Every structure is written in C-alpha cells, then in structure tokens.
Amino acid sequence: MMFKGIKARKILGIFSVLLIFGGGLAGGYFYAQKINSPTKEEAFSFKENTYSPFLSEVYDKIKENYWKSLSDEELTHLFVLGIEKLVGQPQSLKKENKEELLKTADTILKEIDSQEKKKEFVAQLADIVLANLEPFGRSRLYSKKDETALKNNVENKNPSVDQYEILGVLENDSQEKIKEAYRVKEQELVVEAKTSTEAAQKLSQIENSFRVLGDEESRQLYDTTGVEPTITYRLLRSNIFYLYFSKISPTTFDELQRVTKKVDSGEDLDTLILDLRGNIGGSIDILPYLLGPFIGEDSYAYQFFHQGERTDFKTRVGWLPSLVRYKRVVVLIDKETQSSAEVIAATLKKYNVGVLVGVTTRGWGTIERVFKLDSQFDDKEEYSMFLVHSLTLRDDGQPIEGQGVEPTVNINNLGWENELYKYFRCEELTEVVKELI
Structure with missing residues (x-):
C-alpha cells in the first residue's frame, strides 16, 4: 500500500549513518579483498561459529517485525551493502537469500584475525542494516546500556541528575525549605539569565528541580522511583x-x-x-x-x-x-x-x-x-x-x-x-x- 508523502528512495549512498561504535572503526580492520559466495562443495553450518545464528536472527526479526514488508532480495541487498561498507570492496552472491548471505559473512569472518574484530564486524553489520531501514537512522542495534537509557528516557528518569543537589537542599528538608531555596536561587539568576546563556541554563535547571520537588506528590514519586513529572x-x-x-x-x-x-x-x-x-x-x-x-x-x-x-x-x-x-x-x-x-x-x-x-x-x-x-x-x-x-x-x-x-x-x-x-x-x-x- 502506498501513501502520499512516502516516496521510494534509492539505496545508493545510504550508508552515511554514524555507527554506534564510532566513525573510523570500520575499514581499518578488515581485509580489502572481494569475497564471493562459497561454492556448493563448501558446507555451511551454524556450529562453526557463534556469529551466523545472531545475523540469522536479526535477519528474521527484521522480516517479521519491520513496518514495511521486505522481500529476501531487498533485505539481503541491504546486508550486502553493509558488508561492502565494512570490507571496502564489492561483493556478489549467487542468490539473494539469507543462506547465501550467511555463507558470505562466514567466509569473511574466517579471514578476520581476532575474536574482538569479529565481534566488531558482526555488531557493525547488524547496526548498519538496521540504521538504513527507512526512515533512516530510526532503527539501531542496542547494547544493554542503550536499552537502559531508552527505558529511563521513556519513564522520564535521569539517574545522572540529583534534583535535591541542584536546589541545594537535603532529602529530608521540608517543603518550606525547598520553596525558599528555589526562591533564593531564582532571584540570583533571573536578571542575569536575560543576557547570559549559562545563567539561563542554570535557571531552567532549578525551575525543573522545583517542579519535581515543589509538589509533595511529585516529590514522593521522585523519591521512590526516580520518575520526574x-x-x-x-x-x-x-x-x-x-x-x-x-x-x-x-x-x-x-x-x-x-x-x-x-x-x-x-x-x-x-x-x-x-x-x-x-x-x-x-x-x-x-x-x-x-x-x-x-x-x-x-x-x-x-x-x-x-x-x-x-x-x-x-x-x-x-x-x-x-x-x-x-x-x-x-x-x-x-x-x-x-x-x-x-x-x-x-x-x-x-x-x-x-x-x-x-x-x-x-x-x-x-x-x-x-x-x-x-x-x-x-x-x-x-x-x-x-x-x-x-x-x-x-x-x-x-x-x-x-x-x-x-x-x-x-x-x-x-x-x-x-x-x-x-x-x-x-x-x-x-x-x-x-x-x-
């Protein structure tokens, strides 16, 4: 089904999204040699490595759960472009399907000289493919840290910020003390904030802290769960x-x-x-x-x-x-x-x-x-x-x-x-x- 405003886009040049692991990491580790799919005589088995099952599952879950239906040819092509991005050379598959793709990835992995570099290759390949699904950059490979950060963001938690510290009060201080601390800090910054970006940022921070702590019920929620209003x-x-x-x-x-x-x-x-x-x-x-x-x-x-x-x-x-x-x-x-x-x-x-x-x-x-x-x-x-x-x-x-x-x-x-x-x-x-x- 086609919608107005959703336009088909060419895949050329789409691999410009920064990788989770940082720019420049790929390309220096992997040998720059064209790799073709293994011949029929070369048997392929998941037992030979721990990476193919991971790539296979990523492939299957994209096919099943991505918002748009993708053919094997379309999804395999994305993976191949990702491999080409990482090894710096064009690749060719006998057939554009998952089995041939995994054979090619397996052949490349055998040429990489350390387990750490193998891990980086597999993680970057999965991330490149996900990042280049439309809309570009929305889908990504997440580490455990990324998943935790997402959860905190959705729940409106910020573990790195102590709202009591920003206002300069203690957790057992009364609401009156919190209101007074806010009033004093606001008066210190309100005039300067009109001309100073730094002061304006500080004022915004204390206003948010008071929004969290100045209301008794919001404060209780913050104290028990870390959730901000x-x-x-x-x-x-x-x-x-x-x-x-x-x-x-x-x-x-x-x-x-x-x-x-x-x-x-x-x-x-x-x-x-x-x-x-x-x-x-x-x-x-x-x-x-x-x-x-x-x-x-x-x-x-x-x-x-x-x-x-x-x-x-x-x-x-x-x-x-x-x-x-x-x-x-x-x-x-x-x-x-x-x-x-x-x-x-x-x-x-x-x-x-x-x-x-x-x-x-x-x-x-x-x-x-x-x-x-x-x-x-x-x-x-x-x-x-x-x-x-x-x-x-x-x-x-x-x-x-x-x-x-x-x-x-x-x-x-x-x-x-x-x-x-x-x-x-x-x-x-x-x-x-x-x-x-």
Whole structure:
C-alpha cells in the first residue's frame, strides 16, 4: 500500500549513518579483498561459529517485525551493502537469500584475525542494516546500556541528575525549605539569565528541580522511583487552565488526573489550553488511557500501519470528571511536537475536542520497539534490536511520518488571531494564546 508523502528512495549512498561504535572503526580492520559466495562443495553450518545464528536472527526479526514488508532480495541487498561498507570492496552472491548471505559473512569472518574484530564486524553489520531501514537512522542495534537509557528516557528518569543537589537542599528538608531555596536561587539568576546563556541554563535547571520537588506528590514519586513529572500547570486567568505536557510517560495519565482535580472547583473555570509544543512524545502504550478522558471510553482513538495492515486502538477509560467542565479547548503545537504527542494532536483534531493552534508538527510518525535477541555472541555484552515496527496514521488516514499534523489555525497565516476568535468568540482567550505564542 502506498501513501502520499512516502516516496521510494534509492539505496545508493545510504550508508552515511554514524555507527554506534564510532566513525573510523570500520575499514581499518578488515581485509580489502572481494569475497564471493562459497561454492556448493563448501558446507555451511551454524556450529562453526557463534556469529551466523545472531545475523540469522536479526535477519528474521527484521522480516517479521519491520513496518514495511521486505522481500529476501531487498533485505539481503541491504546486508550486502553493509558488508561492502565494512570490507571496502564489492561483493556478489549467487542468490539473494539469507543462506547465501550467511555463507558470505562466514567466509569473511574466517579471514578476520581476532575474536574482538569479529565481534566488531558482526555488531557493525547488524547496526548498519538496521540504521538504513527507512526512515533512516530510526532503527539501531542496542547494547544493554542503550536499552537502559531508552527505558529511563521513556519513564522520564535521569539517574545522572540529583534534583535535591541542584536546589541545594537535603532529602529530608521540608517543603518550606525547598520553596525558599528555589526562591533564593531564582532571584540570583533571573536578571542575569536575560543576557547570559549559562545563567539561563542554570535557571531552567532549578525551575525543573522545583517542579519535581515543589509538589509533595511529585516529590514522593521522585523519591521512590526516580520518575520526574511530565506536566506543568497553572491558572492563567480565573477561567483559563493551562497544561503543558513536556513528554508522554507511563505516569502522565496519573498526573493528568491529579493536577486537574486540584483546580476542579468554582464556576468560572471553563477553558483549557493544552500545550504540546516541544513535546518529543515517549510512551505510546499510555495513549488508550490518556486519550479516554478527552474522547470517551471505547472510542476509536488512532491507527497503526504495519506490513499492509491497519490496526485500530480504542480508549480504555472514559471521561474524566475534572475535565468535563472545559467547554473551550485550545491545543498548541509546533514543529518540535513529535511521535506520540502528534498522535494525541491528530486524535483531538479528529474528534473536534479542541482547536489546534500553531504550525505543522515535526512528522516523526514511527513506533519503535525493542526486540530481544536470543542468539548472542559476546559474553560481555547483550544486544537487542530497536526497530521501527509501525507507522502512526493521522486523522485523514495518511502517515504522520514526513507530513506531520496540520493545525486548525496556522499562526504563520496573516490574521490567525481573527480566525481563532471565530471559533470561541472570546477575546480574552485569543489574547492569552497570543501571549503564550
């Protein structure tokens, strides 16, 4: 199935992606000699080495799980180009299939003079092939360290940063001491930050630390799990509530329930501004829960595309009582809104939940998954595959990838403020949105 905006690309010149192991590592170790496939008389067996089972599993899992169906010829060709990149010479196979590919790789490995160089060759070959699957650079070979870093990123954890240390407080200090420490540091930096990049960065760090520690429930979550909050919120007017989603993590749904409940009082509050600008996305698994409060339970929320098939995903929870009060909803997006945040924007647009204001989003419309590899070849490392498994589809059924989600009101258009006003007939809301943008 072909989509608008997804264009066929030539494979020539695609091996420019930097390898995980660093540029310049390949080429110096491997002999520069053309290697043909072994003859029929040369028997090939996995028992001869530990590398062929690994490459075979990588090959099979790409075929089975990659978002686009690949023929043996297409996938084998990618592997051959990878080998050519590493050995610096053209290669030829009698047939473009996995068996012939493994024979060629095995012959090359026999010529490499050390186990460490063999390991580097196999790991780099797998990484090159993965990196050059479309969209280029999204799929990679992951080490255990890479997989841990990904997990921490999705969960919004940063083990290398101590938020208490940044604010200069102790873990058992009271909330009052934390607030005072933040106030003092903010006053020290706020003026200098206007002219100094370094001061601005420090101010941003202490603001984030206070966001983590200044709220008792967020602080408890951080203390017990290391997870930092993904939602910033405040009342902009007595009737306008502002929610900024910096990322989509497994805890974002719980945060949404908690912060909306905090302001769920009075009769004036009826307008919500949901800010997705700069949101890099994150967890996709939480979306059936996160979207339910906006569009209702058991509603068709979004679709994935995988190897010619579309899969529908429904919401698993219903309306959130603390959100029902909002009769006017504005969703802010920009060119840095990406991934699962784009799915949220597309779904809200499809259901007319809010008016999307901003510019077309980034167009990062892929769903990646980590696939364990049972066949390993290095006792000191454990590899896995980070692979683009599906494409996300926007409200018109087209891929988000490469196209993005278009706003309802584009701020690049002259007179966009008047266009926004027509939706709500509220000058105050229009002015607040202008201030935020």
